[in-house]
Amino acid sequence: MRPEVDEVKKPKQSALEVAVLVSVGRHPVTGRARRADQDARGVELALTLDEARVTLLHAGALDEQSEGALRGYLGMGLPALTLIEQPQGADVLDALAGTLGDARPQLVIAGERAEQGEGSGMLPYLLAERLGWPLVGGLAAVEKVEDGVATLLQALPRGQRRRLQVRLPAIVTVDAAASAARQSAFGPARRGAIETEAAAMTWDEAMPEWKVSPARKRPKRLKIVKATSARERFKAAAAKAEGGGGQVLTDATPEQGAEAIFKLLKEEGVLR
Amino acid sequence: MSEIIRRDPRKEWIARNRLHPDHLSVLAELGEGTAATEWMGPNGVIRRNPHAVGFVGPNGVKRIDRSGAQQGGHAAPGAAAQAKESRRQVTIDEPAFLVAVVPDLPGGRLSSHDRDLLGLARQLADADGERPGAVLAVVFAGQEREGGAELEAVGLGDAGVDRLIALDGDAFDGYAPEARLAALSAVEDAFAPRHWLLPDSKLGGADLGRRLAARLRERPATSVWQIEPDETAALGWRCTGRGAAGTSDIQRALPRVVLALAECAEPVAETRHAAQALALAQPLPPLLARIEDLGPVAVDPAGVALSEAEFILSAGNGVKDWEGFHHAAEVLGATEGASRVAVDDGFMPRDRQVGATGTWVTARVYLAVGISGAIQHLQGIQSCDKVVAINLDPGCDMIKRADLAVIGDAASILAALVEKVQRQREEKRDAA
Structure with missing residues (x-):
């Protein structure tokens, strides 16, 4: 029942309008429709924002499978989800851009890539280009939103973080570094409303021409040995993996040793 | 020093004994390893001295080792130099088209992903032997070059770059996708490359490449891991990329903008290219950045x-x-x-x-x-x-x-x- 309590507490005149773009995911093992992992993280991020009015937006067809998946998002504690009806194989960009352009939310949150279809991750970029809003990718958290400027925490590889400031309205994408989505509760998921909206539709004309097949295992890269003589071939085959050419400091005082290590650490830029 | 040649029986013995630890150095000292076995005769014919081949083994028997190991002491530095020189120098003066590559250069160095991508670019450029294209690398020189590695030292030429645009400036430091995108658009306007290749790597090429594709109004191929020639396609190539979170393969005609995965092609190993510097004719217009980088955050x-x-x-x-x-x-x-x-x-x-x-x-x-x-x-x-x-x-x-x-x-x-x-x-x- 906790999500509904949250709902009551939330003031109606909340300042920040947040739209979360959600899609229908695909379970990697069973292949069933589910909430997409990154989109669910995006919803979680939106729900943790202070004084935000969150709307969920999905463009696509409504059938039995996708309804189950979409209700998964409602089960996270939201009363309604806006569904822009688009048939299978449509290009949803126009419909989404139109809806977002009319609603003018301050912050649009999306996952990085879809788990079905092309999954190119282009949609947020195309929306940003179309609407002329800035886009920040790979978000870990939104630290604060003040005076139309959001302070964001971007996830870098190797567990590092970077702080960014972006002027709103903006589009942000969430990656796997953001906090995990809360569990979806069954009751609120059943009670939540899916409000359908009609919108103009354009077909995606390029996609039917492509050949889509289940992912093949990529061939492993072979070590190519370019040897001119038997000796070189033998050496390549029998070679032990060795770094080689390392510098060894023997009989150095601890200070000299520390100096050498310090220089290397500085060169690599790992010291902060 | 006198002119008299003095023999050192111990050294001669070491020179005969190839198991001796000092064998190679002594050989080098005595100059026996360098005895000419082949030379060009006066009539332009290669002459060989079969007696100079090989060495005298420990038992006084002549041994011939055809593996080349016996010249090891001498040949080691020479062989390394030769290996370097064995790369064929390729200069493309009048390229038929350009293949633009934007390497990530994490930490100011070419990553293996960048090298693979440049290998892919070479495939595209060299497909037609008569009308070769040139690989154009667009490098943001401000890229975290703390290591102090200079652009020449990065080895772009060895990695297969014919032309190089190094964009310098504080505007490109840190996370500056807007400034970088503006620069790439300027390159597009000035040179109109036939292909744009970027690595599909997190927060590097993946971000920039998608922005570029959106700006150029091209539909990119993402997560590409293979390309094959295909006459029916517009650009003459067909590519295979991953789709749907890596669970499907999509085969399609190669578009102009390609985001490729690591190991999409073999890196360049046999040729060396000029990496000739180009410059943009017009300076980049000033840009009001809407995204501001406040720097890295200390992580526990x-x-x-x-x-x-x-x-x-x-x-x-x-x-x-x-x-x-x-x-x-x-x-x-x-x-x-x-x-x-x-x-x-x-x-x-x-x-x-x-x-x-x-x-x-x-x-x-x-x-x-x-x-x-x-x-x-x-x-x-x-x-x-x-x-x-x-x-x-x-x-x-x-x-x-x-x-x-x-x-x-x-x-x-x-x-x-x-x-x-x-x-x-x-x-x-x-x-x-």
């Missing part, structure tokens, strides 16, 4: 997963002063790792174990303290860039693997290092 290194930590300080059996070790890790801002012995003895938790039975790490710098380097441990650190070893035993396997090894007492070296880092930080603070 202990909270970073070991497998993706950048800098690991790892302890083994040789560490006796554990207080000092933890303190050093804290001061250096390193993630702590351990060898199996340290974990088994209860000094470190199990999830910190590095190696085949623990975590396979990918650190940029791996500082191994008192670890002798069991083969399982060395497997675990295979993909580390730089390994630094502090150890008492100069003969251990870790020293052989290490890029920098310091022989000595671990505790005192770590203490000296900590002191040095702290002093440096204080100086910086005073200066600021």
Whole structure:
């Protein structure tokens, strides 16, 4: 029942309008429709924002499978989800851009890539280009939103973080570094409303021409040995993996040793 | 010095005895290794002296080793030079078209992903032998070049770059996708390359490439891992890329903008290219950035997963002063790792174990303290860039693997290092 309590507490005149773009995911093992992992993280991020009015937006067809998946998002504690009806194989960009352009939310949150279809991750970029809003990718958290400027925490590889400031309205994408989505509760998921909206539709004309097949295992890269003589071939085959050419400091005082290590650490830029 | 030639029977004996440790150096000294066996005769015919081939073995019998090993002492530096020169120099003066590549250059160096991508670009450029294209690399020179590596030293020419646009400026530092995108658009306007190739790597080419595709109104092919020639396609190529979170393969005609995965092609190994610098005719227009980079955030290194930590300080059996070790890790801002012995003895938790039975790490710098380097441990650190070893035993396997090894007492070296880092930080603070 906790999500509904949250709902009551939330003031109606909340300042920040947040739209979360959600899609229908695909379970990697069973292949069933589910909430997409990154989109669910995006919803979680939106729900943790202070004084935000969150709307969920999905463009696509409504059938039995996708309804189950979409209700998964409602089960996270939201009363309604806006569904822009688009048939299978449509290009949803126009419909989404139109809806977002009319609603003018301050912050649009999306996952990085879809788990079905092309999954190119282009949609947020195309929306940003179309609407002329800035886009920040790979978000870990939104630290604060003040005076139309959001302070964001971007996830870098190797567990590092970077702080960014972006002027709103903006589009942000969430990656796997953001906090995990809360569990979806069954009751609120059943009670939540899916409000359908009609919108103009354009077909995606390029996609039917492509050949889509289940992912093949990529061939492993072979070590190519370019040897001119038997000796070189033998050496390549029998070679032990060795770094080689390392510098060894023997009989150095601890200070000299520390100096050498310090220089290397500085060169690599790992010291902060 | 007199003109009399003096024989040194001992050296002659060493020269005959190829098992002697000084054999090669003595051979070099006596000049026997260099005896000419082949030369160009006066009539332009190659002449051979069969008697100069080979060497006299330990029993006075002449041996001929056709593997080339016997010239090892001499040939070693020569062979290395030859290997370098064996790359064919290729200069393309009048390219029929351009293939633009935007390498990531993480830390100012070409990553293996960048090299693969340049290999892919070469495939596209060299497909038609009569009308070859040129590979144009667009490099943002401000890219975290803390290592001090200069652009020439990056080896772009060896990686297959014909033309180079180095864009310099503070505007490109840090996370500046808008400025970079504007620069790429300027390159597009000026040179109109036929292909745009970017690595599909997180926060590098993946971000920039998608922005570029959206700006150019091109539908990019993402996560591409294979290309094949195809006459029916518009650009003459067909590509295969991953779709739907990596669970499907999409085969399609190659579009103009391609985001390729690592190992999409073989890196360039046989040729060397000019990497001739080009410049944009017009300066880039000033740009009001809407995204501001406030710099990196200090992350608790202990909270970073070991497998993706950048800098690991790892302890083994040789560490006796554990207080000092933890303190050093804290001061250096390193993630702590351990060898199996340290974990088994209860000094470190199990999830910190590095190696085949623990975590396979990918650190940029791996500082191994008192670890002798069991083969399982060395497997675990295979993909580390730089390994630094502090150890008492100069003969251990870790020293052989290490890029920098310091022989000595671990505790005192770590203490000296900590002191040095702290002093440096204080100086910086005073200066600021």
